[in-house]
Amino acid sequence: xxxxxxxxxxxxxxxxxxxxxxxxxxxxxxxAVIEKGCIASHQGRIVFIGDEKSYTKEVRLExxxxxxxxxxxxxxxxxxxxxxxxxxxxxREQEFVLRLKGATYQQLAEKGMxxxxxxxATRDASKQELISLCLKRLDRMLLHGTTTxxxxxxxxxxxxxxxxxxxxxxEADGLHPVDVxxxxxxxxxxxxxYKTRKNAYIDLLIDKILPEVKKDNLAEFFDVxxxxxxxxxxxxxxxxxxxxxxxxxxxxxxxxFSPLGGAQLAAEEGASSADHLINITDEGIQKLAQxxxxxxxxxxxxxxxxxxxxxxxxxxxxxxxxxxxxxxxxPGSSMTESMLFVLQLAVFTLKMSVEEAINAATANAAFALAxxxxxxxxxxxxxxxxxxxxxPNYPSIVYHLxxxxxxxxxxxxxxxxxxxxxxxxx
Ligand code: NIG
Ligand code: FE
Numbered sequence: 194x195x196x197x198x199x200x201x202x203x204x205x206x207x208x209x210x211x212x213x214x215x216x217x218x219x220x221x222x223x224x225a226v227i228e229k230g231c232i233a234s235h236q237g238r239i240v241f242i243g244d245e246k247s248y249t250k251e252v253r254l255e256x257x258x259x260x261x262x263x264x265x266x267x268x269x270x271x272x273x274x275x276x277x278x279x280x281x282x283x284x285r286e287q288e289f290v291l292r293l294k295g296a297t298y299q300q301l302a303e304k305g306m307x308x309x310x311x312x313x314a315t316r317d318a319s320k321q322e323l324i325s326l327c328l329k330r331l332d333r334m335l336l337h338g339t340t341t342x343x344x345x346x347x348x349x350x351x352x353x354x355x356x357x358x359x360x361x362x363x364e365a366d367g368l369h370p371v372d373v374x375x376x377x378x379x380x381x382x383x384x385x386x387y388k389t390r391k392n393a394y395i396d397l398l399i400d401k402i403l404p405e406v407k408k409d410n411l412a413e414f415f416d417v418x419x420x421x422x423x424x425x426x427x428x429x430x431x432x433x434x435x436x437x438x439x440x441x442x443x444x445x446x447x448x449x450f451s452p453l454g455g456a457q458l459a460a461e462e463g464a465s466s467a468d469h470l471i472n473i474t475d476e477g478i479q480k481l482a483q484x485x486x487x488x489x490x491x492x493x494x495x496x497x498x499x500x501x502x503x504x505x506x507x508x509x510x511x512x513x514x515x516x517x518x519x520x521x522x523x524p525g526s527s528m529t530e531s532m533l534f535v536l537q538l539a540v541f542t543l544k545m546s547v548e549e550a551i552n553a554a555t556a557n558a559a560f561a562l563a564x565x566x567x568x569x570x571x572x573x574x575x576x577x578x579x580x581x582x583x584x585p586n587y588p589s590i591v592y593h594l595x596x597x598x599x600x601x602x603x604x605x606x607x608x609x610x611x612x613x614x615x616x617x618x619x
Pocket of ligand 1: 307449494521523524525
């Protein structure tokens with residue numbers, strides 16, 4: 194008999210997303226469903242998942258345990274959101290309204306709006322303000338089913354404000370049930386003070402900020418915006434090599450607006466992920482397919498920027514790349530904390546199947562963050578991060594649009610959202 198301190202019994206379906214991870218091509222079609230499923234955990238880790246008959250035989254619930262009746266509910270692993278710009282200040286509704294009148298994201302950036310607006314607001318914000326903003330956003334993420342999230346710096350673009358953003362992320366992580374994984378993205382833009390001296394800023398990143406981030410263990414990943422007018426392939430390679438040398442894992446904002454070859458570079462450098470990929474080339478797809486680098490797709494960006502062009506997901510899956518999904522939550526190109534919405538966009542706009550999208554937002558997303566031993570699937574030994582939907586079956590969570598069907602969320606074996614409301618846990 195296994196002892197448990199929390200159990201959910203008789204769910205209409207438990208979608209486990211289990212099996213070898215990462216999942217490529219055909220494996221993406223299988224979400225490993227258990228009908229009338231039961232799941233139990235002990236001290237935050239899953240100890241049992243299976244049908245009612247084996248639950249009764251194998252599990253003993255300790256006194257004072259939490260036991261949830263699962264009828265009418267469908268359970269999925271908590272979403273893992275592997276790409277967000279979480280610790281920013283200010284919003285950009287003005288810019289959005291101008292875009293609705295016909296201006297493009299890049300035209301606005303050239304006029305000094307875009308990222309620079311958020312850089313100013315983030316520099317002006319105190320660390321405490323950033324922490325409060327992060328906590329509020331983490332609440333929204335949790336209410337929409339995310340239990341693990343990556344967050345990037347990159348709106349400070351100088352020593353003290355990059356460190357401030359990363360410290361805010363670390364403190365928010367300690368104060369909130371959602372797990373926050375940090376990425377240092379000082380190479381998100383060229384700061385206004387360095388516009389004509391990009392090399393001097395690259396030196397500052399490599400010689401001064403990187404070592405400090407490492408010394409205080411403020412980030413696990415390093416990310417660069419490899420794009421025309423931002424960091425070239427050569428500059429990205431130089432930054433990535435320095436970061437690898439310093440012990441960071443790598444992510445690259447690659448081939449978003451122009452096909453510079455960021456995807457190839459990510460694969461060659463053994464990056465954990467290449468993200469965006471709206472303009473990835475066939476060569477880029479080939480290189481990613483032969484690597485362990487995940488292709489993180491951000492369908493909310495094409496949608497939010499109203500771009501005709503989208504990442505070529507059918508080709509990416511056909512060629513057997515590791516496809517994952519993320520929000521890219523940021524105030525300029527994707528103002529959404531909701532992985533549930535991204536899941537729906539992946540199906541409706543990228544034409545992924547429901548199963549492919551679910552695996553990409555859970556198991557493969559966890560792989561892209563090197564957290565697949567802990568999160569992204571419901572399997573014994575992994576964290577009990579479970580989201581329970583008021584739904585008759587799992588396709589319903591994609592099919593039923595514009596509402597939030599999430600009833601309960603369990604994070605690390607604790608009930609943190611009950612009847613759609615956040616419970617403040619100590
Ligand atoms: O991932 N592409 C670069 N960075 C963000 C946008 C940031 C912003 O507009 O503030 C992105 O889309
Ligand atoms: Fe991004």
